[in-house]
Amino acid sequence: MSTPTPRLEIRNITRRFGGRAVVDDVSLTVMPGQVTCLLGPSGCGKSTTLRIIAGVDMQDQGEIYIDGKLICDTVFRIPPERREVGLMFQDFALFPHLSVAENVAFGLNGPKEKKRARVQELLARVELARFIDDYPHELSGGEQQRVALARALAPRPRIMLMDEPFSGLDNRLRDEIRDETLSVLKDEGTAVLLVTHEPDEAMRMADEIALMRAGRIVQQGAPYNLYNAPIDRAAAAFFSDINVIKGKVQNLLTDTPFGQFLTPAMPDGAEVDIIIRPQHVKIDFDRNGRGPNPTPDDGVPARAVVERARFMGSESLVEFRMEFDGSVLKATVPAVFLPKPGTPMWLMIRRDRCFVFPAPGQERAA
Numbered sequence: 078m079s080t081p082t083p084r085l086e087i088r089n090i091t092r093r094f095g096g097r098a099v100v101d102d103v104s105l106t107v108m109p110g111q112v113t114c115l116l117g118p119s120g121c122g123k124s125t126t127l128r129i130i131a132g133v134d135m136q137d138q139g140e141i142y143i144d145g146k147l148i149c150d151t152v153f154r155i156p157p158e159r160r161e162v163g164l165m166f167q168d169f170a171l172f173p174h175l176s177v178a179e180n181v182a183f184g185l186n187g188p189k190e191k192k193r194a195r196v197q198e199l200l201a202r203v204e205l206a207r208f209i210d211d212y213p214h215e216l217s218g219g220e221q222q223r224v225a226l227a228r229a230l231a232p233r234p235r236i237m238l239m240d241e242p243f244s245g246l247d248n249r250l251r252d253e254i255r256d257e258t259l260s261v262l263k264d265e266g267t268a269v270l271l272v273t274h275e276p277d278e279a280m281r282m283a284d285e286i287a288l289m290r291a292g293r294i295v296q297q298g299a300p301y302n303l304y305n306a307p308i309d310r311a312a313a314a315f316f317s318d319i320n321v322i323k324g325k326v327q328n329l330l331t332d333t334p335f336g337q338f339l340t341p342a343m344p345d346g347a348e349v350d351i352i353i354r355p356q357h358v359k360i361d362f363d364r365n366g367r368g369p370n371p372t373p374d375d376g377v378p379a380r381a382v383v384e385r386a387r388f389m390g391s392e393s394l395v396e397f398r399m400e401f402d403g404s405v406l407k408a409t410v411p412a413v414f415l416p417k418p419g420t421p422m423w424l425m426i427r428r429d430r431c432f433v434f435p436a437p438g439q440e441r442a443a
């Protein structure tokens with residue numbers, strides 16, 4: 078059985094500005110009908126990567142393939158308009174002097190009736206059929222965004238490049254339009270490369286996430302894997318708040334107030350960070366100064382007092398001050414749980430939810 082050809086593949090793309098590699102040896106693939114998210118902090122090179130794929134900027138090294146065919150390397154280059162790539166950017170301006178129908182039809186060729194049929198089909202899909210003869214200024218921001226999506230999809234692009242297309246919308250509307258956009262793109266079988274700096278958006282939309290940092294892809298995989306098996310401390314911290322428990326390795330083990338952690342593959346004396354997300358901290362009540370019994374899964378409970386508790390809607394965030402060193406540990410609870418400041422409690426760390434990394438500055442020692 079042959080492996081399917083990626084719709085989009087970029088290989089070893091590098092782009093330098095003034096000697097600095099802003100995109101540094103980036104490779105990734107997007108399969109037909111799949112969404113790959115390029116996720117990373119501001120300035121890491123996401124938009125530059127997208128512009129190179131669109132053909133509006135040129136790489137210094139590397140190749141781009143669509144359906145297995147070379148469309149661009151450093152000598153050969155198919156112009157942007159012949160790449161069958163759709164674009165949707167944050168500032169997706171519609172043409173103000175054209176109606177909704179004319180906007181959507183803009184990139185279409187062929188007989189009038191056929192174009193009209195495609196426009197109607199797409200507007201129905203984004204639930205805007207009734208606005209077909211209106212003008213952009215008569216629509217809300219979210220409606221305009223959906224027209225822009227219909228316009229980008231009209232010529233049936235093989236690939237859709239989207240650069241933070243939802244960032245101008247308020248939360249509720251954003252969720253709705255994101256989901257709707259996703260279902261339209263899946264129906265059309267379009268391969269999508271979506272740029273975002275928001276992990277929630279990436280996890281919601283992506284089949285695959287490519288986590289980018291300082292021009293490089295540091296980790297790539299399904300959202301579940303990036304969240305549950307981050308490659309380093311920064312990758313863990315990118316997806317949620319984290320708690321860090323410090324320790325020093327002795328005989329492949331690290332002793333902490335939460336008990337011993339297995340730290341294989343770390344040399345004696347190495348300083349390590351044990352990382353735990355707030356939703357994986359377990360909380361138990363104080364029984365006259367005593368906590369729950371230690372277990373193999375949850376380790377040894379450590380005593381803490383509530384510093385503050387906040388109601389977050391679907392969960393509560395409780396900050397604890399640890400008795401052993403005065404540090405703060407955060408725990409989220411999927412319910413209304415608002416203990417009073419000063420309440421003593423016991424915290425446990427779920428072993429299977431911890432990540433252990435060398436402490437910063439120790440990377441080379443490990």
Ligand SMILES: Nc1ncnc2c1ncn2[C@@H]1O[C@H](COP(=O)(O)OP(=O)(O)OP(=O)(O)O)[C@@H](O)[C@H]1O
Nearest residue numbers: 094095099117118119120121122123124125126274
């Ligand atoms: N034409 C250019 N000339 C010089 N430097 C550039 C140029 N375009 C981008 N850069 C630099 O390249 C880096 C990456 O920019 P890019 O726009 O790709 O980041 P980004 O990941 O999209 O960030 P954001 O999330 O803020 O949009 C930035 O430091 C930027 O200043």
Ligand SMILES: [Mg+2]
Nearest residue numbers: 123124125240
């Ligand atoms: Mg950008």
